Amino acid sequence: MIEKEIVELIRAKDKAFVALIYDNYSANLYGVVKAILRDDDLAQDVLQDSFVKIWRNAEQYDEKRSKLFTWLLRICRNTAIDKLRSLNKQSGAEIHKEYSNVYIDENLSGKEAVDNLTKVLAKLNCKYREVLIAIYFRGLTQVEVSEDLDIPLGTVKTRLRIGLRELKEALADSMTMLLLILIAV
Amino acid sequence: MxxxxxxxxxxxxxxxxxxxxxxxxxxxxxxxxxxxxxxxxxxxxxxxxxxxxxxxxxMAAVPPPIVRKKILDEVSNLEKGSKPGMIRRNSGNWKWLAIAASFLCLLYYAYHRMGTLSKQHDDLKTAYQQLKEQCDEGIKEQERLQANMEIFGDANARPYGLSNSSLRLNMVAYINREAATTHIHVLNLPELPVNQCLQLWADIDGEMISMDIIPDHPGEIFKIPYRPEASSLNVTIEPKGGSEHPTLKNLIASVTI
Structure with a gap:
C-alpha cells in the first residue's frame, strides 16, 4: 500500500514522497550504506546525497521494471560505492581487504553467509577468484582489473561471468550471492 | 549472452x-x-x-534524527529552486573564520587609530581573539590533514587492511618501502574492558615482535618502526600496558605483507 501511495505521489510531483520514503525505508537503506562504508558520518552524508538523487530522478522510476525498494537501493549502493572509490583515489591507492573480513553487523544472520562465501571462494579456480575479488572486494572496475591483472578486458568479462556462475552453483541460497554483490566492495 | x-x-x-x-x-x-x-x-x-x-x-540501522531534517530541508531548497547546499558538518568553516578574523582585525586597527578606548573596543578585541583562536585551530586541522595526505597520497605507500568485522576493528597499515616508514591509520576500534588493550605485532622470521600498543583513539595515525623483513602484521588483545609475548588465542586480525 505504502509503495503504491509513494508512486502516486511521485507521479503527482508531490515532494511529500521523500518524507514517506524516508520514514519507511531509511533504516534499511542506511544499514546497507553503513555496511559498505563502515563509517557513520560518511554513511549519513551518502544517505543525504542519495535522497537528493532520489528526488532529482524520481520521474525515472519505472514500477514495471522493479519494486520501489530495489530502485532506491540501487541509488544508495551506487552512491556509496562512488564515494568509496573517490576516497580510495584521494588516499592514493585502493585498500586491500581480506574477503573474510567483510563487515557484517553481529546481529545479522548473514555472518554465516559470509563464512559460507569465504569457503566457496577458496574452492574456486584462482583465475576466476582473482577477478571476483578484484571487483567485489577491492572495488576495481572491469577496466582497472584488466590493467591490474594484465589481461584483456574481454577475458575479465568472461572470467567474471564464469566466476559468478560457479559461485552461484556452489552457494545454496541466493541471499549469500546478493550479499556478495551488495556490500562486498 | x-x-x-x-x-x-x-x-x-x-x-x-x-x-x-x-x-x-x-x-x-x-x-x-x-x-x-x-x-x-x-x-x-x-x-x-x-x-x-x-x-x-x-542489516537495518536507524540513522540519527538530524539526517531526516537535513534531507527534507535540502529537498525543500531544491524545490524552491534555490542553490542546492548540503548541510554538512563544519569542515571548511575555518576559511570563513579566517576571512571574518581578517575583517575584524582591520576594523580593530582603524578603531584603535582613532584613539577611542571604549567598551566596544574591548568587545571587539575579545571577539577578534576568539575568532583568531578558532582560525588557528582550523589551520592546525588543515596542517594535520595535509600531513595525513602526505602519508596516504604517496604512491609508494601501500595500504594493508587490518580488520575484524565481528569486533568492528578497522585499521590500515601504510607501508612505504621507498621512505622506509610504516604508519597505522586507526579507523575503528572495538570497545574493550578497561584492563585490556590492543597490541600490534610484526612476524619477523617466525617470531612475533611487538610494534606498539594501539592508541585508543579512532581516527589517529601513528608511526611504528619500519621492519622490511616482517612477513605479516598482527593484532592481539592483551592486558593493559601490553605483553612481552602475544596471546595467540586473542589474535583478532592479521595481514600478510
Whole structure:
C-alpha cells in the first residue's frame, strides 16, 4: 500500500514522497550504506546525497521494471560505492581487504553467509577468484582489473561471468550471492 | 549472452547483478528481454527482489534524527529552486573564520587609530581573539590533514587492511618501502574492558615482535618502526600496558605483507 501511495505521489510531483520514503525505508537503506562504508558520518552524508538523487530522478522510476525498494537501493549502493572509490583515489591507492573480513553487523544472520562465501571462494579456480575479488572486494572496475591483472578486458568479462556462475552453483541460497554483490566492495 | 537458455541464464548470476544495478549496459537490455519474455525468469526476479528486502531488513540501522531534517530541508531548497547546499558538518568553516578574523582585525586597527578606548573596543578585541583562536585551530586541522595526505597520497605507500568485522576493528597499515616508514591509520576500534588493550605485532622470521600498543583513539595515525623483513602484521588483545609475548588465542586480525 505504502509503495503504491509513494508512486502516486511521485507521479503527482508531490515532494511529500521523500518524507514517506524516508520514514519507511531509511533504516534499511542506511544499514546497507553503513555496511559498505563502515563509517557513520560518511554513511549519513551518502544517505543525504542519495535522497537528493532520489528526488532529482524520481520521474525515472519505472514500477514495471522493479519494486520501489530495489530502485532506491540501487541509488544508495551506487552512491556509496562512488564515494568509496573517490576516497580510495584521494588516499592514493585502493585498500586491500581480506574477503573474510567483510563487515557484517553481529546481529545479522548473514555472518554465516559470509563464512559460507569465504569457503566457496577458496574452492574456486584462482583465475576466476582473482577477478571476483578484484571487483567485489577491492572495488576495481572491469577496466582497472584488466590493467591490474594484465589481461584483456574481454577475458575479465568472461572470467567474471564464469566466476559468478560457479559461485552461484556452489552457494545454496541466493541471499549469500546478493550479499556478495551488495556490500562486498 | 545471446542464445543463452533460461536455465543457463538463471545460473549465470546476471539476474543478481541486474537486481542490484551492477550490470553492464550491454547486458542490461538482454536481461530485461529475458524478464519480459519468460514467466520463470520474472518469478525468479521477483523472488530476488523480495530476498533483497529481507537482507536489507536484517542489516537495518536507524540513522540519527538530524539526517531526516537535513534531507527534507535540502529537498525543500531544491524545490524552491534555490542553490542546492548540503548541510554538512563544519569542515571548511575555518576559511570563513579566517576571512571574518581578517575583517575584524582591520576594523580593530582603524578603531584603535582613532584613539577611542571604549567598551566596544574591548568587545571587539575579545571577539577578534576568539575568532583568531578558532582560525588557528582550523589551520592546525588543515596542517594535520595535509600531513595525513602526505602519508596516504604517496604512491609508494601501500595500504594493508587490518580488520575484524565481528569486533568492528578497522585499521590500515601504510607501508612505504621507498621512505622506509610504516604508519597505522586507526579507523575503528572495538570497545574493550578497561584492563585490556590492543597490541600490534610484526612476524619477523617466525617470531612475533611487538610494534606498539594501539592508541585508543579512532581516527589517529601513528608511526611504528619500519621492519622490511616482517612477513605479516598482527593484532592481539592483551592486558593493559601490553605483553612481552602475544596471546595467540586473542589474535583478532592479521595481514600478510
Amino acid at each position: 545471446k542464445g543463452m537458455k533460461i536455465d543457463e541464464f538463471l545460473k549465470s548470476g546476471l539476474l543478481e547483478e541486474y537486481v542490484l544495478g551492477t550490470i553492464s549496459e550491454s547486458d542490461k537490455a538482454e536481461v530485461e528481454r529475458f524478464i519480459d519474455e519468460n514467466e520463470e525468469v520474472r518469478a525468479a526476479y521477483s523472488n530476488l527482489q523480495n530476498n533483497l528486502i529481507e537482507l536489507a531488513q536484517k
